[in-house]
Each structure stands twice: as structure tokens, then as C-alpha cells.
Amino acid sequence: MLFHVRMDVRIPVDYDPQRADELKRIERERAQDLQRQGKWRHLWRIAGQYSNFSVFDVSDVQELHDIISTLPLFPFMDIEVAPLCRHPSSIHDDDR
Template identity: 55%
Template sequence: MLFMVEMIVQIPQSLDADLVAKIKLEEKEYSQKLQREGKWRHLWRVVGEYANVSIFDAASNDELHTMLSSLPLFPYMQIKVTPLANHPSSIVQE
């Protein structure tokens, strides 16, 4: 079951630089783990913004929320979720 997830990152100026570096590293590792598991199906950068457009594959709303709220950057992101369905004109079922 697919969802479009749009994430905008807003890290406060006051956060310690080392802490920020550590969080970003953990974010990358966690993100790549989910990608390898096939849960985080696509991850694109929005040109000119500290933001991404992603496609998640989750078995349920609960699983999706658990994945998103476990992101190390979760406290510093604005996230918008759009549930997706199969399109009748699509040549593939995804």
C-alpha cells in the first residue's frame, strides 16, 4: 500500500553542530535500511529546498506512522502524507 510522503526539514539554529551531524548520519542509515527493506520505495530531493518527496510502501497506517516517527530528524520535520491507490490508466500494478 503506497503513500506519498513530503518532508520539509527545519533544524533550529540553536541546535549543537555535532548533534546535528550525528542526527543526519543516523537519519541516512535508517533511511537506507528502510530503502533496502523495500519500505521506502523512492526518495527524491526537491530542487532548491531542504526537502524531499518520497514513496513509502506500508502494510498499514500504523506501520507507516511508526516508520516516520522513528526518523531521527522527525522532531525537526514538517511531514505531509497522501494515500495513493492504483490508477486505472497505469500499465503496472504498484
């Protein structure tokens, strides 16, 4: 079950840099772990932005929410979620 997610990170310019770095470090570990598990299928940087487009592959909506809402940078992010399904013109039965 695929979901398209856009995340825009906004860290206040006067936020403590050490805490920010620590949050980013844990976020990276978390993201890489989820990628290795196959939950976070795609993760692209949007050029020129502190933002990403991602595709998540989860068993249900609850799992999607649990993943996103426990990311260390979640309180700093604007997030848009769109459920995806097979496009009738896709050549793949299952485009992950």
C-alpha cells in the same frame, strides 16, 4: 500499500552542529536500511530545498506511522502524508 510523503526539514540555525550531524548520520543509516527492506520505495531531494518527496510501501498505516515518527529528524520536520492507489490510466498493475 503506498503512501506519498513530503518531508521539510527545519533545523534551527543555532542548533548544535555536532548533534545535528549525528542525527543526520543516523537518519541516513535508517533511511538506507528501510530502502533495502523495500519499505521506503522512493526518496527524491526537491531541488533547492531541505526537503524530500518519498513513497513508502508498508503493510498498514500503523507501520507507516511507526517508521516516520521514529526517524531521528522527525521533531524537526513538517510532514504531509497522502495515501496512493492505482491510477486508472496507469500501464502498471502495481506501480512501485
